[in-house]
Amino acid sequence: MLQTPSGGARHGTAATDSGLMSIGTVLNVLRDEFPEVTISKIRFLESEGLIEPQRTPAGYRKFSARDVERLGHVLRMQRDHYLPLKVIREHLDAMERGEAVPLPSLGRQRDGDDSAPEPSEAPAAARISREELLTAAGVDERELREWQSYGLVTPLEDGAYEAEAATVAGLVAELGRFGIEPRHLRVMKAAADREAGLVDQVVAPLKRHRNPQTRAHAEARTKELAGLTVKLHAALVQTALGVRLP
Template identity: 80%
Template sequence: MLRTPSGGVGHGTAAMDNGLMSIGTVLTLLRDEFPEVTISKIRFLESEGLIEPQRTPSGYRKFSPGDVERLGHVLRMQRDHYLPLKVIREHLDAVERGEALSLPSVGRQRDGEALCESEGPTVARIGRAELLAAVEIGEQELEEWESYGLITPLPEGVYDAEAVTVAGLVVELGRFGIEPRHLRAVKAAADREAGLVDQVVAPLRRHRNPQTRAHAEAQTKELAGLAVKLHAALVQSALGVRLP
């Protein structure tokens, strides 16, 4: 939970005015949980309609505790779920209207854990601009990732939900010096695993019986989960570590 500072009145742009805070104060509060957040990031989220701080007659932004709380929710959903900003905005707006909604299930999942339909709606397609904004990358970076096959647009030029997850993980790995070109082997291994699963379920998918085809989809998810678990176990064994 984000906490607003208490005590006397401060000085300069960081001072609180009748419960309202400057952007510098907000940045200090957020960095306890989000050390990489910047003033530019806060301004960007404002430009995308995620927050609407008040303005002084001189044009300075003034944030309420509610604005700070909403910013925390936005950053948390980006960090933990890789949700596009449009989805985050719609979700928070619905919550503020008093609608009881489950968090859209786009983004990070535990290894081998399949999402159930009962967990809430999924966002099946996102646009290119939304993908760029969700993981804060530029057009040139995305083009490079596409050239390595890490991310592939659908025929209509949009992306499936997993593209957000993949892009976010590529960004995180980049912080350790692992460049996109290094991940081509990972992509090739994933393609081989997918091909193995497809060999098993392909006959079922071609079956005339709708129930058999539905069983093929369920079996695909189960096999994919097992493949992910096996991959994780092999990596842990090779490195001699145990992940939580």
């Protein structure tokens, strides 16, 4: 749960006596739950109409406790449910109108079955249908086919998609709002494939091992290496651009 300050100076620019917060204060409040959030992310969500902070005569943003709570809801739905901003905005607006709107589901759980799998049962990979992916990304068939043509999202043999495809689709859609087209993202896809290949080379001997515990350890090692490569990739991009994210 987000804890919003009641006023007074905290992190960043001081808040006003009315309890409104500067963007720096909001950033530090949100980072308790969302350590990856940045000032640029908050500004982007404002530009997309998710929040409407007040402005001082000098043009500085001032956020209310309601703004911070709404930001928390947005970030939580992105993180936990892989929803694009369009769907999140419509959902929150409906809630504020007093409508009982269920949160869109991307099929990460089996309907009517909240039980955990038995220890001997391998957990099934989360999957979503084509219709769910279109809804999550807020795009039409033409756009999805274009993304597939560049290998950005790939259907499984039965036409469904891995749940992570919703995250990819949402990011591709957001980049598109900045004029970055799917064809521009081929270099990112190629780099990701090479990084995945490098990780696979490292864990391949573990996957082939006769000891079941060693093979199980391969999955944990894969996740660890994947996390490190993502961090390195982000750091290299920031260095190349000469910027440092908060």
